[in-house]
Amino acid sequence: MKKAYFSRRIYKNELSCYLIHELNGVLQTFNQAKRYAFHTLVREKRWGRQLNKESLHQVLKKKFGLNDYYANSARQEAAALFTALAELQKLYTKQTDEKIKDLKKKLKKERTKLTKYLKVKDSLIKGKLHLPKNSPFLKINNMIALPLKNETRIWLNDYLFEHQYLDVQIKRTKSRIGRLVFRLYRLEEKKQTYKTHIPSCVFGGKKLFKSQFTKEEYQQNHEKWQEVFQHARTKQMMISGRKDAKSGNFVFQYNIENQALHFTSIRGKAFTIPFVLFPYGQEIVNNVILTQQTCKNKKADGQPISWSIEDHKDYYIIKCLAEVTPNPYVNFSTSDGVIGVDCNVDHFAWADLTNDGNYLESGKLKFSIEGKTSGQITKIIEAKAIDLVDIAVQKNKPIVLEILDTTLSKTGNRYANKKANRLKSLFAYKKMIIAVTSRAEKMGIDVIHVNPKYTSVAGKLKYMRKFGISIHQAAAFTIGRRGLGYNDKPPKILHQYIVRHNIHHWRLWHTLNKKLNVRTHLFYTLFNVNTPHQSINLHDHHLTENERKKLFKSLA
Template sequence: MSKLPVFTYQTRLTLNPEQASCLDAYAALHGLAQRSLFAKMRAGVPLNELKRSFLRRFGLTARQFNAIRIELEGKIASIQERRPELIEEAKGWIERAEEAIGRLKEKKPGSSLLHQKKRRLAILRTKLDALISDQESGQVRLCFGSRRLFRKQFALEENGYASHAAWKKDWQSERSSQFFVLGSKDETAGNQSCQAAVAPDGSLRLRLRLSDGLGGPSKHMVLEGVRFVYGQEAILQALSASRIVTAQTKTGKLVRKREGSAVSYRFVRDRKGWRVFVSVEAQPVALVTRRLAGAVGLDINEDHLAVAETERFGNLVRIRRLGLNLYGKSEEQAKAIIGDACREIVRACTESGKPLVIERLDLCKRKVELESVDPVRARSLSSFSYAKAISMPKAASFRAGVEVIEVNPAYTSVIGAVNHARRHGIGSHQGAAYAVARRGLGLSERPTVREAVVPTRNGGHVTFVLPVRNRTKHVWSSWAGVRKRLKAPHAAHARSGGNRLPPDPLSPKARALGATRALPAEPRHANRRQHCSAGVLDDLPW
């Protein structure tokens, strides 16, 4: 099985009323067949029997039935694979909710917030019980048309519906708003049911095989002038890969068969009309980076991306901070902002010839954090999509030929704050990116100080003594103790109001001299105490 990624490109179709109604009918038949197939599969009817009956009942071709079946099996498999993660996620939510309730009972007994937390805890426990029951029984719950739209019928006025008939119209339209056309590498143009050809003007001409159950005068519909603003070259490359080759069987017989690249299509209807999504397998790209040149580390945060570049010995070369102002942005706007930042990072990797090192993050733990953080941070975390911030650098790196190294994220923030922040005059997030880059190169992560000076958000710092390291254990066991000890000074600093105070100003003599130490990196909010060496002012003659 190929390990190359599959990229999907989209464009909007320009249709006349007859073509639009034809696609509407195709989508309605496709949706009805898929819902019926799901009900029959749950009843335990054998798949071969279902295929024969569905070909006659809906007038489908064998390839169209396979597309419906594979799409349905994909939905079922995604639910089954996701359910264990949802169970663990619900357990984490419940644990955080119980901790929050315990704190509220001490600080705000009898408050409305405590009541709401208790209600939420009861809802989470009910949800967990339902998930565990479905997991044990193997039941799959699939709502065609989305559960969100289905529940809107119980509050029509709040959701902008004048009557139940208006909601039902939207519900039926949503359940029949798309259809999938499966491709294969051994078919002409990578697809038997929808074949694309290049027109003289450079656009694509799609020839879609319709279902016999539609009862139309023609079995095919032709869509002219299809152009993709982005991805046209990749689609043309996939179409040109189809060719006839001669292969030898196990018995020594020579046979002719077609090889190429599979091209799958998905037609989707929205409020503006119909769009087509084309999925093609990416072609391999030669690497332009080498680990001997160094590495570029990436630390993902909800409001910015911290980037640190090292040379081959692991020394810091430069850092960057790419802001992500995603609060209040739509999904497409957030995707564009993250994509632009990722392209800048990949461009830096390409110019320097260094691979990109990213963390292998657990997204379930990130979601559970929302239960126990303050409302401002919770809104910030909700606006940020960690999944996009992980997938987009990988996709951009693959296209540019940049190697991506994934590392364990354990203790990178602590290592960056303790080992690198004060030493290089950088912030904790830049220090974490530096630690990620060094881990990708396999360099040492031993503690370099005995007394840690860790910067805080307002430009100050907290100080604590590192615990004694047991050299018979892995170095991460030492960092686990450091992380536990780091929580106390941060908590004390926050309780004292230090996070809300401005940083300590420089002395008048220091401002008059303007003495600063040359640093390899000069980020925002650098620790001002590092601008000059201790005792340098006492050695001056005045």
Template sequence: MKVTINGPRYYKEELASGAFDLCIQSICCYNDFKIQMYNAIYANRYLPGSKGDILGLKKITYSAWMKEYGINDYYSTSLYAEVTGLLSSQREFRKWYLARIKDDLAARKRKIISLTESLTKLRAIKQTIVSYVRTGKFKRPYKGCMMKISGQTAFPGGRHVYALEEYERLVEQRIRNTNARLHNVQAAFRRRECKLEKLGKSNPDRILFGSMAFYKTKDTVGCDDTWRREFHRRRYRTMQATGRHTSRYGNYLVHPDETGNLHWDLPKGMGTVVFPKFHLARYEAEWRACFQCSKDLRQAVSYRMKRMTDGNGREYLIVSANFDLPDHEASADLSEGCISCDLNVDHLAWVEVDPSGKLLRYGKIPFDLEHKSSTQRNQIIGDVVSRVAVLNKETGRPLVFENLDLTTKRASMKYSVKRSNFLVSSFAYQKFRFHLDSQGSRKGFSVLYVDPAYTSFWGKLLFMRKYGISVHTAAAYCIGLRALERLDELIIPDVYGHLLDSKKQTGPYYAAEKDVALYKKLSGIRTHAFYLDLPDLGTVTKLKDWLRQNDKSCPAWYTAAL
């Protein structure tokens, strides 16, 4: 795992005479060349008429251009790596953004279908009321509609009662509102489609060094001397020296000496600047081990010089080192079983599974991330991961977690339930994964990630009632079985298999992505109903009728919905 650790601050008076100004000039020279190189490579790749022109230069060669800026081959390597990294990041961000737009379009399309169905039902209710007024006979508007009319009174369902004329006006108002809402969503859908088509044909956006957000402030605060100085400081802020493992100290431009000083060779013949008493905030021993070893084991160490300003407006320099931490992770050996975990918004459910797939023990670790700051969340998540690491230390079994990608889920939150959106937004999966990988590297435990598709569904069907556990603990058990490849434990019982077509009733169903038919059939049944001993009735309709009569814990509103 790569880490970037900062060294101490160096103010102007702490360096040799003139060294601070030389560093600032070097950073400006480095960034001038980086901006020119970025523009040239961007034009060469994306703008027409520059395919035969290396780096977009017509009147000057690349080597002469390097000589003009005083850039040697080592700095050229750092510059090229940084520039190509910027271009690659723009392309990847573009792919991610296009995927987000496609997911957003899918969410809008589902909303259009939902609004269209609602509008059709409302119009059917309106037509039923008109027909009732004319003929005096009530006809159910559509299948499953709970509305009834008796005399001049309308019963739309539930406890609400309206006069027929009043209810008709209410339905007309809902039709107008739904129709307007539908037109707005359709217009937004067309705009997003046009944007997707336009982005698919255009080139990636060009980077504005110094940040686009700050550059736009010139229109509000004014482009005065203060703004120009701040923009210049943001634009010319860092300088990088890429490491090479073939160098004696892991870097040809930067190297420490025996007295604890750090020497940095500046570009354009500006000499060498010495940073006295250089040390890292942490991982000092690991940093020195990268180059204080044999030639075969030597590792590259990259350095970055940053130009910063403290709260009093004083400028200082800070040098950070980037290097690989030694791999302390244990081998991911599943021959002894595993500790599988299911991560939720407010708790982490875990189970211990032996090599044969037997459930040994289980538990949960509660936590609360709602309305917490970023620092508090990091502390809470770190504590939870530490408690999970204790389980690994006690048993020696590797940890198994679900491999989630919430990009699609968060892109489709546009028309979801407010509470559901809040829970998805509060789900700090990436922070959990970062802490797992970080602590795993330091403490020496391994983490495996598996696809969690439909594990909650199969846990609900197969293991909730069998072991008397919650649906989240059952899902964690399914995650462990999937990691251990225990397919024999994931066979549909006959009581559920008979609900499928005859061609789909046999064989092990390892994760329902192979056949989502059963998931769709049983999606209307609440989770706690699966604690009951369900009979083999053959059809979902008969099963729901049985639940309506025998599920005593089922709320009245849910019984009516069944």
């Protein structure tokens, strides 16, 4: 398992001027070589030919006066960035497909709406108003009414309805369709570009590059922008390790006894950075380096150790990247049961299960990330992840988590409910999973990952009323059962509403979820899974008239 450990801040006023000058020169030369290597790879890919007779490694050595270790690291970083951009293009293509799919649905909806308006318009031209079925309009004598959320609009005759409402809506809908068609064309064009274009990047960041034209302070003082931009382009350097090196790296060597980091510059001179301490992981760093130094057969059993230096203007941060042995004392046993966890936008819902999949207890750990920065959100989630793992430690049970990919789901639904889209955007699922997994690994708790399909639906229809818990806690219980290897099939009370029983149980949940499309809290009173011979209470007074009609239609 590869891990990175951060050193304390090494302030420049604690170092000699000669050392700072040498570090700045090394950072500048290394990043120049990296940028040259990256742009060479981009040009070769775009032009379809080799630019140099020699290898890129040899070119970097001669052009920038680097030794093998610096040249190899610069080439590796450039190649990694080039590969990452190519993968990013594939992701952008998938996201564009989602946008196109969503846009086509919206376009179909608007065209259907326009067709209805035009049919009403034709009926008015013929002299007899004909409103489509299931339309919200009401005709009382010669008057036409349209009930809206906050008001009711009324037209005294057909003429006013046609010219004050219908013609306006037809014009607006046609205009909206035109804009949607144009956006569809642009998305198709963009998708084609992602497939054919070889991407490049701006070292230092596009935002900072554009700020020379957009920020007043940089417009008036271009030299100041150049200084900031140059620092952003040359502030970081990483030297990859070698397994056959005595300390895992031929450029950097860490002294365990006095916590000093020795490195050899590009010119071949040796320097020492004193008091490089790792507040979170000093023992692990010492152990990794000591293991490498005492390893006899380094080519077979050695481990490379990479080092990175970051310049933060007033201080340096040094990172040690090493292969760490996973915690050997991890609780994998499910003999006592598991803790199922359902991740949500504002809380963790958890459920405690026995080894045979029975319910013990459940709860939720609430947090608020509305209006918080990315760093604040990370810290808030990490604090709750600690509380969650502590529950698993106290009960001596592994954790079961669902595997979700929210990358594409956050891209679509541009034309859906704004509040729902906002919550979907706030859902920091990846941060939650990383926080829980990292803490669990540290505390010796195993994390089991399961497919999340229809866990919320099964929990809502089968377990929510049965245990008197929320839908999220019911979903956490279903996730836990899936982690134990159990399949949740629909309860007997719902079997009479299933046409085909010989299909996969996920398909059954999908069918039932479409038929029972009502508000979530109604499932506390709609039916009782403990009374399988009864039927759904379609006359529940909590149901709205619209919900009752839908249920009668779908369950008929």
